[in-house]
Amino acid sequence: MTDLSKPYDVLVVGGGNAALCAAISAREAGASVLILEHAPKAFRGGNSRHTRNLRTMHQAPTATLTEAYLEEEYWEDLRRVTGGETNEELARLTIRSTADALPWMEEHGVCFQPSLSGTLSLSRTNAFFLGGGKALVNAYYLTAERMGIDILYDTEVTHLALEDGEIRSATITCRGFPETVRARTVVAASGGFQANIGWLRRYWGEAADNFLIRGTSYAQGKILADLSEQGVMTAGDPKQCHAVAIDARAPKMDGGIVTRLDCVPFSIVVNRNAQRFYDEGEDFWPKRYAIWGRLVAQQEAQIGYSIIDAKCIELFMPSVFPPVKADTIAELAVKLGLEPGALEKTVADYNEAVRPGTFDHRVLDDCRTDGLSPPKTHWARRIDTPPFYGYPLRPGITFTYLGVKVDERARVMLSDGRPTANLFAAGEIMAGNILGRGYLAGIGMAIGTVFGLIAGREAAKHAHN
Amino acid sequence: MRTTDSLLEARRELEICNACRYCEGFCAVFPAMELRRVFNNGDLSYLANLCHNCRGCYYACQYAPPHEFGINMPRTFAELRAETYEEYAWPGFLAGAFRRNGAVIAILTALCLAGVLIAAALFQSPAVLFGSHAGPGAFYAVIPHGVMVAVAGVTGLFALFALLVGFIRFWSDIGGRAGDFFRPAPLARALGDILTLRNLGEEHGCNDQDEAFSSLRRRFHHALFYGFLACFASTATATFYEYGLSMISPFHLFSLPVVLGTVGGIGIVVGCAGMLWLKMASDQAPGARRLLGGDVAFVLLLALSSVSGLTLLALRGTSGMGITLALHLGFVLTLFLSLPYSKFVHAIYRAGALLRYALERRS
Ligand SMILES: Cc1cc2nc3c(=O)[nH]c(=O)nc-3n(C[C@H](O)[C@H](O)[C@H](O)COP(=O)(O)OP(=O)(O)OC[C@H]3O[C@@H](n4cnc5c(N)ncnc54)[C@H](O)[C@@H]3O)c2cc1C
Ligand code: SF4
Numbered sequence A: 001m002t003d004l005s006k007p008y009d010v011l012v013v014g015g016g017n018a019a020l021c022a023a024i025s026a027r028e029a030g031a032s033v034l035i036l037e038h039a040p041k042a043f044r045g046g047n048s049r050h051t052r053n054l055r056t057m058h059q060a061p062t063a064t065l066t067e068a069y070l071e072e073e074y075w076e077d078l079r080r081v082t083g084g085e086t087n088e089e090l091a092r093l094t095i096r097s098t099a100d101a102l103p104w105m106e107e108h109g110v111c112f113q114p115s116l117s118g119t120l121s122l123s124r125t126n127a128f129f130l131g132g133g134k135a136l137v138n139a140y141y142l143t144a145e146r147m148g149i150d151i152l153y154d155t156e157v158t159h160l161a162l163e164d165g166e167i168r169s170a171t172i173t174c175r176g177f178p179e180t181v182r183a184r185t186v187v188a189a190s191g192g193f194q195a196n197i198g199w200l201r202r203y204w205g206e207a208a209d210n211f212l213i214r215g216t217s218y219a220q221g222k223i224l225a226d227l228s229e230q231g232v233m234t235a236g237d238p239k240q241c242h243a244v245a246i247d248a249r250a251p252k253m254d255g256g257i258v259t260r261l262d263c264v265p266f267s268i269v270v271n272r273n274a275q276r277f278y279d280e281g282e283d284f285w286p287k288r289y290a291i292w293g294r295l296v297a298q299q300e301a302q303i304g305y306s307i308i309d310a311k312c313i314e315l316f317m318p319s320v321f322p323p324v325k326a327d328t329i330a331e332l333a334v335k336l337g338l339e340p341g342a343l344e345k346t347v348a349d350y351n352e353a354v355r356p357g358t359f360d361h362r363v364l365d366d367c368r369t370d371g372l373s374p375p376k377t378h379w380a381r382r383i384d385t386p387p388f389y390g391y392p393l394r395p396g397i398t399f400t401y402l403g404v405k406v407d408e409r410a411r412v413m414l415s416d417g418r419p420t421a422n423l424f425a426a427g428e429i430m431a432g433n434i435l436g437r438g439y440l441a442g443i444g445m446a447i448g449t450v451f452g453l454i455a456g457r458e459a460a461k462h463a464h465n
Numbered sequence B: 001m002r003t004t005d006s007l008l009e010a011r012r013e014l015e016i017c018n019a020c021r022y023c024e025g026f027c028a029v030f031p032a033m034e035l036r037r038v039f040n041n042g043d044l045s046y047l048a049n050l051c052h053n054c055r056g057c058y059y060a061c062q063y064a065p066p067h068e069f070g071i072n073m074p075r076t077f078a079e080l081r082a083e084t085y086e087e088y089a090w091p092g093f094l095a096g097a098f099r100r101n102g103a104v105i106a107i108l109t110a111l112c113l114a115g116v117l118i119a120a121a122l123f124q125s126p127a128v129l130f131g132s133h134a135g136p137g138a139f140y141a142v143i144p145h146g147v148m149v150a151v152a153g154v155t156g157l158f159a160l161f162a163l164l165v166g167f168i169r170f171w172s173d174i175g176g177r178a179g180d181f182f183r184p185a186p187l188a189r190a191l192g193d194i195l196t197l198r199n200l201g202e203e204h205g206c207n208d209q210d211e212a213f214s215s216l217r218r219r220f221h222h223a224l225f226y227g228f229l230a231c232f233a234s235t236a237t238a239t240f241y242e243y244g245l246s247m248i249s250p251f252h253l254f255s256l257p258v259v260l261g262t263v264g265g266i267g268i269v270v271g272c273a274g275m276l277w278l279k280m281a282s283d284q285a286p287g288a289r290r291l292l293g294g295d296v297a298f299v300l301l302l303a304l305s306s307v308s309g310l311t312l313l314a315l316r317g318t319s320g321m322g323i324t325l326a327l328h329l330g331f332v333l334t335l336f337l338s339l340p341y342s343k344f345v346h347a348i349y350r351a352g353a354l355l356r357y358a359l360e361r362r363s
């Protein structure tokens, strides 16, 4: 039984990948550990539950990874996507540590598999979890239970009392009842604040009401806000978030991976006025999907419509919701709630501008428009073969970038530049140190795992001193 | 396959899975799913029968209940599977036996036991029934050879024929052709899948009790399966001894039929006990409650056939032999009669689905 009156060595806030890695590594270093997870057991595991892989450095091929992926290349990839908005020291520490993280993960119950169909381009750089992130989270919870880590679900940490650079106690709500917990050290691993629409509204205004949140609804950022109010230094741009265009029919929260749509490069995308607004064929979809969330967010009512014809319907991964289907463009417009005349004109203008070319979805082909604004620079084919299909799009927020500043020992920094004495952070709540902008597939789990291990180890060490 | 609620539910869930695919490392169902964008009724019957119920995809699913997508593939497939058994059953009017399968098998067992015992009491004097017999022909002193052969032959052939018709219906429904059975490489691959239970978590184990991986279920199933084969081999060699070598049972303790039967019987008992224990001890959430009765009845019937057979071996020199023999034959008769209308049919449809999968992988 969990006894909240005795002080624990390490208190872990959150129940996702970073929290679990921290808890297990602290326990392995001999500490008594308590995990407090806001979600009920069925929804435990935060955004980590929705993941499928982790980007990992490796010197040679492994059972599930091909070739090699070395530190320099990994670092180059990260530097490029962030445009330099990263902390090189912490980034390289993360990259180097992923090599050892993989065997650690396997020792603690995580199984890997060859990369998923549809993501073969990642088979060299990313290790895929057998069954995805929920299977990983399940494995860690089992390991944690077997190691004697105490776990409370349905338990929100509402306040960490910070005095003289030290956390003195935690205020929690355990299954509705308020409690105070004391611990020698605390690891904050409570994720981002993307599910807090009120907070998003500060930067996006009313538009935020139309955002869909791809992951957990428990990412409310309460601890992040609480700590920054108490003088903890932050890292990352508060306005930045990873936003992709997803199916507008997705659930408001927790829709996860299936709501993604891969039809955009083969389509034209129009807004509520049936007007195009960006080059749909600028580059391969994996390189472009993350800008479309923002593009749709900038449109009126934060909605877009991707329109294709029968030629393209089998070129991309099946969608979770069936497309809206019609025999004419006008009928499709009516079904999508668009002005038929306007959509007919947009499609006609586009068809008119399409130049002949050799269509090939595997390369940046020569099918493009001429004299159209905005242009479509690849995979442009006339939309002329019924039936026609439409998918509604909305911005889907994956996670926010604002976090607390940490050092290489995962210690949370105060705004005067000193480290806190007994507060550590791991995962999305500190990812902004390394990922100031952009996104690299599999980096979220890499940061969470590496900093989780560091935070747990350091917290255990501090608790023993 | 006709359209039913379970079938529509399977289609709904698979359309979500096909946009996700996180589970593709678990079993053959997901790679087979990925070959399709639409799932017609035959495809769904195929996929449901391809599912080995390892439950990996339930625990790994971020959309499992209470998530609003409510994905529970093992349960949905199990319910659909039971309906496919009904769909293909021959003769059609017996399909209903799958609906309250537990009760049907229990009643059939009672009837067969009663029938054999009453017949033995009517046609055999108590002195013979309760006397002790030794030497060749001891069994036939209690139940005449001709009767045994006639009953086993008729019921066995009927069961075989019914199973064959069911299989042919299934095979054509899922798009198979007769020529498929003459392609050695897929046949070998499917046979390998069957003999190793590759899809029941050969590499990592499966979620036989809860979210932890374990290989217990696969091991128990192996004990049961190979035990069953050994018993079958025992019967076959015994028949050969009697007709080919003109030896008359009971055979010596260390003779091939007795050794095979004993080892097989023990395998079946161990396998059945393990499977039953897992059924009871495991998390029920990914299970199909209403199918539990039929599953348990079939496993119990198998176990009782073996236990009575082993008891017969132990008591064969004593005055208890007669009645034990009658009981054993009663259980075996029930087993024969219920083969086409019990959980047993999963074996032929699973085998068919694995062959279909092996064929698909090659093309
Ligand atoms: C659909 C989707 C797919 C993704 N795929 C990948 C991928 O393939 N690879 C990859 O690297 N990254 C991926 N990501 C990003 C990845 O999910 C995150 O980077 C990573 O999971 C962060 O882990 P974490 O432990 O920091 O946060 P989370 O896993 O979100 O965990 C935060 C935890 O804190 C709990 N919590 C929050 N506030 C409190 C509080 N006040 N008190 C108590 N508990 C609290 C939450 O309930 C939750 O359990 C994906 C994200 C999404 C949404
Ligand atoms: S069972 Fe769930 S996690 Fe697995 S493929 Fe289907 S939707 Fe995805």
Ligand code: SF4
Pocket: B023, B026, B027, B028, B029, B030, B050, B051, B052, B053, B054, B055, B056, B057, B058, B073, B074, B077, B199
């Ligand atoms: S229960 Fe197991 S065998 Fe069945 S579909 Fe799911 S993973 Fe495959």
